[in-house]
Amino acid sequence: MVDLRAEFPHHEGLRYLNHAAVAPWPRRAADAVSTFAAQNASIGARDYPDWLKVEQRLRERLRRLLNAPASGDIALVKNTSEGLSFIAFGLDWRAGDQVVISDAEFPSNRVVWQALSRLGVEVVQVGLGGADPEADLLAACGPRTRLLSISSVQYASGLVLDLPRLGEGCERKGVLFCVDAIQHLGALPFDAQAARCAFVVADGHKWMLGPEGLGVFYCRSDLRERLTLHEYGWHMLEHATDYLRPDWQPARSARRFECGSPNMLGCMALEASLSLLEEVGMHEVQRQLNERMEHLQQGLSAIPGATIHSPREAGRRAGILNFTLDGWDQAQLFEALRQQQVVCAQRGAGIRLSPHFYTTGQVLDETLTLISQLAGR
Numbered sequence: 001m002v003d004l005r006a007e008f009p010h011h012e013g014l015r016y017l018n019h020a021a022v023a024p025w026p027r028r029a030a031d032a033v034s035t036f037a038a039q040n041a042s043i044g045a046r047d048y049p050d051w052l053k054v055e056q057r058l059r060e061r062l063r064r065l066l067n068a069p070a071s072g073d074i075a076l077v078k079n080t081s082e083g084l085s086f087i088a089f090g091l092d093w094r095a096g097d098q099v100v101i102s103d104a105e106f107p108s109n110r111v112v113w114q115a116l117s118r119l120g121v122e123v124v125q126v127g128l129g130g131a132d133p134e135a136d137l138l139a140a141c142g143p144r145t146r147l148l149s150i151s152s153v154q155y156a157s158g159l160v161l162d163l164p165r166l167g168e169g170c171e172r173k174g175v176l177f178c179v180d181a182i183q184h185l186g187a188l189p190f191d192a193q194a195a196r197c198a199f200v201v202a203d204g205h206k207w208m209l210g211p212e213g214l215g216v217f218y219c220r221s222d223l224r225e226r227l228t229l230h231e232y233g234w235h236m237l238e239h240a241t242d243y244l245r246p247d248w249q250p251a252r253s254a255r256r257f258e259c260g261s262p263n264m265l266g267c268m269a270l271e272a273s274l275s276l277l278e279e280v281g282m283h284e285v286q287r288q289l290n291e292r293m294e295h296l297q298q299g300l301s302a303i304p305g306a307t308i309h310s311p312r313e314a315g316r317r318a319g320i321l322n323f324t325l326d327g328w329d330q331a332q333l334f335e336a337l338r339q340q341q342v343v344c345a346q347r348g349a350g351i352r353l354s355p356h357f358y359t360t361g362q363v364l365d366e367t368l369t370l371i372s373q374l375a376g377r
């Protein structure tokens with residue numbers, strides 16, 4: 001049994017509901033970083049082979065989190081934007097090709113595709129507000145569509161999309177299916193194979209409870225060589241440690257996307273954070289997160305003047321709940337909550353609350369009480 005109070009010894013009075021932005025680390029990640037720092041300061045990299053074992057364990061944990069076929073399908077990247085850029089600037093585009101996205105994507109998953117306009121690539125943006133957003137996305141994929149790129153959990157509204165359905169539709173239409181999973185991985189189970197994903201990209205600092213600066217890039221193995229590489233170095237070579245070898249070729253595995261030395265500090269932290277999620281189990285994480293979302297949703301629904309701008313059905317939500325309060329300007333409401341130590345964000349239609357599976361009932365109740373007091377003002 002994981003001792004969650006020991007793992008998340010938050011500051012007294014803090015109401016941390018901002019996992020959709022940057023999450024707090026669990027104690028074990030902080031400990032891993034402290035140990036790593038102490039080791040660096042005393043013996044440097046003498047035990048580098050042990051660090052490589054941690055890095056390999058991290059790849060295995062990410063493979064399981066995504067249900068990727070092999071750890072060699074996983075590349076460690078700087079962030080989501082970098083992974084998406086590898087795809088956007090790696091594919092061989094023809095003028096007139098189309099990329100389909102939604103009209104509410106976080107800029108990372110819009111700007112990379114719009115940056116292809118100089119090659120004649122057109123971006124088609126689809127609204128997700130209809131009764132059947134998956135049908136609307138697939139209907140927008142026509143004969144010129146090469147790729148559909150979508151956040152599986154929308155960053156502002158929290159809407160969860162049906163990935164297997166989208167993946168199946170893309171396969172039928174011969175469209176590559178690319179998923180920005182940053183608001184999904186670590187909050188809900190994920191299955192890159194069942195969803196027939198061509199590419200999956202995410203950063204570790206949200207629901208995976210890791211530090212900023214270390215993300216995951218999954219590229220289906222048969223597509224790897226279709227991505228032209230734009231970063232070169234020693235680490236991405238097939239014979240990476242054979243430094244004297246004059247001939248070279250990119251690694252057959254996804255390591256080909258990792259040009260140089262790894263972010264070992266980040267690996268230490270993320271590996272520890274993911275070990276916690278694995279000990280709890282992703283189905284249990286999902287169940288507990290759903291309970292907390294239900295709690296917040298019911299509490300907010302009972303507050304006069306509060307309007308929820310997120311889906312209410314369990315199957316359509318992950319960890320994001322967006323709301324507004326009558327009579328309150330968004331920025332003022334955000335500031336009033338901040339002053340009461342409610343850590344949240346201003347996004348999309350209103351204020352975004354994002355608990356995680358370990359958030360206590362006390363934090364949720366105190367937040368709801370504060371919101372109802374503000375509603376009465």
Ligand SMILES: Cc1ncc(COP(=O)(O)O)c(C=O)c1O
Nearest residue numbers: 079080081106108151155182203
């Ligand atoms: C859907 C989505 N994609 C990407 C990002 C961030 O991208 P990166 O990992 O490049 O910082 C965010 C951050 O809020 C996001 O919500």
